[in-house]
Amino acid sequence: MLNASIFHPDYFLLMGIPGLEALHLLLSIPFCIMYLMSLLGNSILILVIGANKSLQQPMYLFLMMLASCDILLSSTTVPKTLCIFWFDSHKISFNGCLIQTFFIHFNFATESAILLSMAYDRYRAICHPLTYTSTLTGSFMRKIVIGALFRSICIITPFVFLLNRLPYEGGIVIEHTYCEHMSMARLATANILVNVVYGLIIATSSTGVDLTLIVISYVVIIRAVLRLKSSEVRLKAFNTCVSHICVIILFYTPAFFSFIAHRVGHKYVSLQVHILVANLYVLFPPMMNPIIYGVKTREIRSKVIKMFCRKCFTGRK
Numbered sequence: 001m002l003n004a005s006i007f008h009p010d011y012f013l014l015m016g017i018p019g020l021e022a023l024h025l026l027l028s029i030p031f032c033i034m035y036l037m038s039l040l041g042n043s044i045l046i047l048v049i050g051a052n053k054s055l056q057q058p059m060y061l062f063l064m065m066l067a068s069c070d071i072l073l074s075s076t077t078v079p080k081t082l083c084i085f086w087f088d089s090h091k092i093s094f095n096g097c098l099i100q101t102f103f104i105h106f107n108f109a110t111e112s113a114i115l116l117s118m119a120y121d122r123y124r125a126i127c128h129p130l131t132y133t134s135t136l137t138g139s140f141m142r143k144i145v146i147g148a149l150f151r152s153i154c155i156i157t158p159f160v161f162l163l164n165r166l167p168y169e170g171g172i173v174i175e176h177t178y179c180e181h182m183s184m185a186r187l188a189t190a191n192i193l194v195n196v197v198y199g200l201i202i203a204t205s206s207t208g209v210d211l212t213l214i215v216i217s218y219v220v221i222i223r224a225v226l227r228l229k230s231s232e233v234r235l236k237a238f239n240t241c242v243s244h245i246c247v248i249i250l251f252y253t254p255a256f257f258s259f260i261a262h263r264v265g266h267k268y269v270s271l272q273v274h275i276l277v278a279n280l281y282v283l284f285p286p287m288m289n290p291i292i293y294g295v296k297t298r299e300i301r302s303k304v305i306k307m308f309c310r311k312c313f314t315g316r317k
Contacts, residue, residue: 007169012097012187013090014080017275018175028085034283035078041290042067048303055299058136059125062118063293063300065145066111066247070286073107076100077178077282084177094168097179098160104180104282106156108255109202112210113148115248119217122241127224155202162195163188176275178282203259211252218245243296247289254281 016024045067049055077100083089092100124132159181166188176183185195218241225237258278261269294301 006165007167008094008164009168009172011091011093011172012179012184013173014084014092014177014179015090015173015175016081016084016177017272019272024085028082031078031085031279031283032082034287035074035082038070038074038283038286038290041294042071042286044304045290045293045300048300048307051307052303055303058121058141059118060300061141062114062121066114066118066289069107069111069114070289072103073111074282074286076103076107077279081177081279092179097174097184098163100179101163101181101184102156102160104178105159106152109152109156109206110148111251112207113151115244115251116210116214117144117148118244119214119248122244123217123221125240126221126237151206155206158198159195162198166190166192166195175271177279180278207252207255214248239296243292246292246296247285250285250288250292254278254284 017027020027046064049060049064080089080092080100121136124135128135163181163184166185167190168187169189171187174183174187181195181199185192221237221241225234228234228237254277258274258281261274261277294304
């Protein structure tokens with residue numbers, strides 16, 4: 001298709017995991033289970049937090065936002081991946097690929113901002129408990145949400161334009177289970193230096209800054225907790241942060257591995273490992289986040305148990 005002297009194909013072909021085609025059907029089983037668990041767990045979190053006024057606090061509202069992003073992130077990629085594995089449905093339209101790329105990176109940027117907000121929430125709760133409720137008000141929360149969404153839109157939208165400006169007169173085969181910025185850019189028959197540089201700038205100036213601020217906040221939190229005289233109070237303060245720290249590790253580790261693998265190339269990281277880790281990034285954290293918070297957070301655990309017990313009792317009646 002000729003579009004202002006720039007050639008765009010009608011569609012791309014997502015190949016799944018090259019070299020592991022014989023295992024696609026087998027791999028679809030854990031992929032499907034993790035996706036369903038992610039949908040179920042995050043939906044329960046949203047329902048429980050939204051339905052209980054006692055959970056209408058900043059920490060739980062941030063968690064509800066995180067659960068919403070997790071559902072959107074996994075739903076952007078996994079259904080198409082399962083179609084590839086089950087039905088050999090490899091085609092994806094050019095615009096569909098751009099949309100998928102946008103939402104993958106948009107969700108990553110938004111989740112990173114939410115995790116930073118959750119770190120700030122823990123910092124205020126532990127280091128400045130007397131001003132916690134007066135600082136994290138409803139209007140402040142709304143500003144954080146709007147700011148996170150606005151930032152994500154502003155920094156991710158240029159990816160779409162940078163990809164759309166490139167000519168794709170060569171191959172249409174994407175060796176991946178879903179579209180992302182660099183996998184599309186590498187198919188272009190033009191210089192993609194601008195795409196590479198912009199990707200690096202965004203990674204360092206947004207996600208890199210988020211992670212740095214998270215680390216700084218936890219250094220301050222740990223110092224404040226260690227100054228507490230009571231060991232019981234120290235343990236309680238640490239327990240309120242453990243879930244968040246686990247989620248941070250689960251979120252950033254596979255994401256940065258995928259980012260580095262794209263830049264290093266397949267010289268040091270095999271294509272199969274890269275694609276599998278990229279899929280774990282959109283599957284494992286969304287599945288584990290509600291489990292981590294459900295197990296470690298007593299308030300959420302008790303509300304979930306109470307909700308299911310009430311339904312079971314109602315059903316028996």
